[in-house]
Amino acid sequence: MSKVLVTGASGYIGGRLVPELLAAGHEVVCLARTPSKLDDQVWRGEVEVAKGDVTDQASLEAALDGVATAYFLVHSMGSKAAFAEEDRKAAGTFRDACAATGVDRIVYLGGLGRDDDPDLSRHLQSRHEVGKVLADGPVPVTELRAAIIIGSGSASFEMLRYLVEVLPVMTTPKWVDNRCQPIAIRDVLAWLVGVVDGDGTEAGHEIVEVGGPDVLTYREMMQAYAAAAGLSRRRILVVPVLSPSLSSRWVGLVTPLPTGLARPLVESLINEVVVNAPPPHVPFDQEPLHFREAVDLALERSAELQVATRWSDADLPGHSPADPLPTDPDWAGGSLLADTQAVRTTAPPAALYATVAGIGGDRGWYVTPFLWNVRGWADKLIGGVGMRRGRRHPDDLWVGDAVDFWRVEAVEPDALVRLRAEMKLPGEAWLQWSIEPDDDGQHATLHQQAIFYPRGLLGRLYWYLLVPFHGLIFGRMAAKIAQAAEARPADAAPRSDQATRITA
Numbered sequence: 001m002s003k004v005l006v007t008g009a010s011g012y013i014g015g016r017l018v019p020e021l022l023a024a025g026h027e028v029v030c031l032a033r034t035p036s037k038l039d040d041q042v043w044r045g046e047v048e049v050a051k052g053d054v055t056d057q058a059s060l061e062a063a064l065d066g067v068a069t070a071y072f073l074v075h076s077m078g079s080k081a082a083f084a085e086e087d088r089k090a091a092g093t094f095r096d097a098c099a100a101t102g103v104d105r106i107v108y109l110g111g112l113g114r115d116d117d118p119d120l121s122r123h124l125q126s127r128h129e130v131g132k133v134l135a136d137g138p139v140p141v142t143e144l145r146a147a148i149i150i151g152s153g154s155a156s157f158e159m160l161r162y163l164v165e166v167l168p169v170m171t172t173p174k175w176v177d178n179r180c181q182p183i184a185i186r187d188v189l190a191w192l193v194g195v196v197d198g199d200g201t202e203a204g205h206e207i208v209e210v211g212g213p214d215v216l217t218y219r220e221m222m223q224a225y226a227a228a229a230g231l232s233r234r235r236i237l238v239v240p241v242l243s244p245s246l247s248s249r250w251v252g253l254v255t256p257l258p259t260g261l262a263r264p265l266v267e268s269l270i271n272e273v274v275v276n277a278p279p280p281h282v283p284f285d286q287e288p289l290h291f292r293e294a295v296d297l298a299l300e301r302s303a304e305l306q307v308a309t310r311w312s313d314a315d316l317p318g319h320s321p322a323d324p325l326p327t328d329p330d331w332a333g334g335s336l337l338a339d340t341q342a343v344r345t346t347a348p349p350a351a352l353y354a355t356v357a358g359i360g361g362d363r364g365w366y367v368t369p370f371l372w373n374v375r376g377w378a379d380k381l382i383g384g385v386g387m388r389r390g391r392r393h394p395d396d397l398w399v400g401d402a403v404d405f406w407r408v409e410a411v412e413p414d415a416l417v418r419l420r421a422e423m424k425l426p427g428e429a430w431l432q433w434s435i436e437p438d439d440d441g442q443h444a445t446l447h448q449q450a451i452f453y454p455r456g457l458l459g460r461l462y463w464y465l466l467v468p469f470h471g472l473i474f475g476r477m478a479a480k481i482a483q484a485a486e487a488r489p490a491d492a493a494p495r496s497d498q499a500t501r502i503t504a
Contacts, residue, residue, distance in 0.1 A: 001025040002104075003066050004196060007054055007094070008073035009047075010037045010400055012154060013109060013188070015309035017071065019043050020189050026196065031063045037400035040411075054090040060097035069196050070098050072108045072134060075127070084126040091133040098139045105140050107195055109188070112147045112181070112209060112273040121267035135205040142195045143207045144188075147273035148221075150212075150294040151185025152301035153309055153392075155257060159265055160218075162255035162388075164225045169235040173247055173270075176219045176238060181211030181274040184294035187286075194283030209275040214291040218269060221291065228295045255388070337463050339450040339470045341478035347485035349414045349437045349444040354395070355485040356417050356433045356446075360403040361391035366480035368473055375423070379405055384424040406431065427452055427459035433481070446485075448478040 004021055008014035009030035018041075021028050028047040032038055035049045052059030054074055064070060072094055076083035098106055111127040113120050120128075131143040148156040163170065191210050216224070219236055226234050251262040289297070345352060359365060365372050376387025387404045391397075397417065401408040406419035414435060421429035430451040437444045450470070454460045 001027065002068035002196065003027040003029065005029045005031060005050075005064055005067045005070040005103075006073065007031045007071060010034075011073065012309045013149075013185075013192075014071070014073045015041070016151075016185065017073070017189055017192055018047060020193050021196070022046050024193050024196070029063055029067060031060070034400070037398075040398040054094050057093050057097045057100075060094060061101050064097055064101040064103060067101065068104045070094070070103050070106050071192070072106055072130075075130070084122065084129065087126055087130050088133055091130045095134050095137040095139065099137050103139050105142060106134055107192060108134055108141060108143045109192065110143050110145050111268065112145045112211070112275065113268075113271050114276065117271060120271055123265075123268050124271060124273075131207070141205045143205070144191055144195070145207060145209045146183050146188055147180050147211060148182040149185050149188055150182050150291065150298060152298040154185060154298075155265060156182075157295075157298055159251060159255050159257055159262065160221060160225055161229075162257075163251070164222050164231065164234055165229065166254050167234070168232065169237070171237045171239050172219075174238055174240060175269045176222075176236060177217045178269060179215055179217055179272045179274050180221070180269070181215050182221065182291050182294070183210060183212040184289040184297070186294075186297075187212065187288045190284040190286055208279050209277055210279065211275040212288050212291060212294065215274055216291060224292055225295055228292060228299060337452045337454060337460075339474045341448040341475055342445055343448075343478045343482040344443070344445045345482040345486055346443050347482065347488065348442055349435050351488045352435050352444050352446055352482070352485040353414045353417070355481055355488060356435075357397040357411070358395045359481070360406070361394060363394060365477065366484065367476045371469065371473065376405060379423040382424050385422055425459075426456065426462050427454040429453070446478055446482055448474065448481075450474050 001024065004026050006014050006018055006021070006028060009018055010032060014030075018028055018030060022043055030038060030047050030049045031052050031054070032049055033051070033053050035051050038044055038047075038049055050059070050063035052063050054060065054072075072091065074090065076086045076090075095106070108131055110131050111124045113124040113128070115128060127145075131141065135141045135143070148160075150157050188210070191208070195208070222234055222236065226232065247266045251257060251266060255262065257265070347355075373387060380386035380388075385402075385405050389402045389404055391403045392401055397403075397408055397411055399408050399411055402422075403419060405421065405423040407422050408417070409420040409430070410416055410418040414437075416432070416434050418430060418432040421431070430449070432449045432451065434447045434449075435444050436447060452459075452463050454463055
């Protein structure tokens with residue numbers, strides 16, 4: 001088998017592709033801007049992780065040394081207006097680095113849609129353009145094009161899920177009756193692995209349109225999801241005045257997806273996305289899943305907490321766990337503001353850490369849930385992520401995980417948890433807990449810090465206006481966490497193991 005490079009290994013597709021490639025016998029290199037985000041993956045010890053970025057050719061060439069096939073699985077969906085230019089730059093750099101290092105083939109996952117469609121959405125235009133940029137070089141490219149991907153934790157599935165579960169009656173634009181050909185995440189992964197050795201591919205650049213066996217309208221998918229979830233049939237009213245922009249804002253309010261991510265998904269629904277040229281050869285033996293089967297599997301995985309990757313695993317544009325901390329030189333001269341609490345507990349360090357690591361999601365934030373929810377809705381209204389992203393697992397925590405409107409930036413078992421804020425703010429913010437064990441190691445002190453680095457006068461006003469609430473929230477939070485840790489059973493279940501291959 002060959003050596004392959006996977007970009008986007010911390011994302012939804014890449015994180016699921018890596019164990020599939022390993023199971024097929026391939027040697028895998030993962031390119032990551034923040035290698036620590038992969039440290040908790042069960043396959044981490046089986047892969048090589050190279051620190052680098054798809055816009056940095058030098059780091060790419062170092063990572064591509066000896067690689068036969070390179071997967072391009074990164075994109076800027078949900079970022080600022082210049083996302084198309086950012087993706088062009090990344091694709092061009094990746095193409096040139098592959099050519100310079102003698103890569104045999106590039107594999108790229110794009111989106112369905114006719115190239116000659118004059119109304120093709122900006123997102124799909126960009127996806128197609130990336131494929132052309134990658135192919136504008138000497139390295140052959142296999143471009144797989146797919147529509148909606150159905151799997152536990154995918155952005156498309158979560159948007160469908162929340163719309164149907166939250167709204168028994170909904171008004172929708174006319175695109176609700178456009179045709180779409182959804183595909184199960186299991187089948188997408190089978191295609192990505194199947195083409196790695198060029199089995200069934202042409203010598204040069206080729207576009208392969210892939211989809212599941214069902215062609216459905218979005219209306220039909222919503223009704224099918226309702227049936228699978230045991231919900232009553234949904235009433236859908238079509239109105240002609242809802243633009244993609246207004247629709248995406250509405251989706252942003254009623255689902256966990258931020259408006260910036262919902263918009264390209266909604267915009268893509270204005271186009272018919274079906275397979276027009278079925279592939280002449282399928283490089284795997286498994287039967288493709290029907291839409292209802294894919295939904296059933298996704299719901300089963302979600303109920304069992306076996307969601308290997310989620311749409312929220314990807315960093316928000318402009319944020320990364322590798323960003324400088326307040327103590328780094330880049331912050332010199334800044335006006336750092338903080339609320340600091342310390343609570344000595346009778347709980348052992350392990351119980352205190354487990355309590356901290358389980359914060360957020362359905363369990364909440366221990367104090368003033370109303371204020372947390374108000375802050376989440378306020379963030380949603382201005383285009384932020386809000387509080388509805390929840391968390392991947394109720395107890396386990398990994399670097400890079402989303403926890404409501406925070407991102408896990410650092411985890412040290414029994415010692416430290418640090419979250420970086422991803423809500424809309426006039427500055428940068430962190431929430432950190434460190435655990436200091438007593439000399440006997442049987443008890444510990446919890447140190448909690450709410451840290452804010454203001455941006456200009458507005459940032460300072462924001463902080464000082466909230467000072468009256470700090471005692472109400474942060475002071476009581478540390479005490480409540482300590483109480484919960486002290487009440488935690490001594491034999492509480494330890495951190496669970498993820499399954500190596502979860503493809504639903």
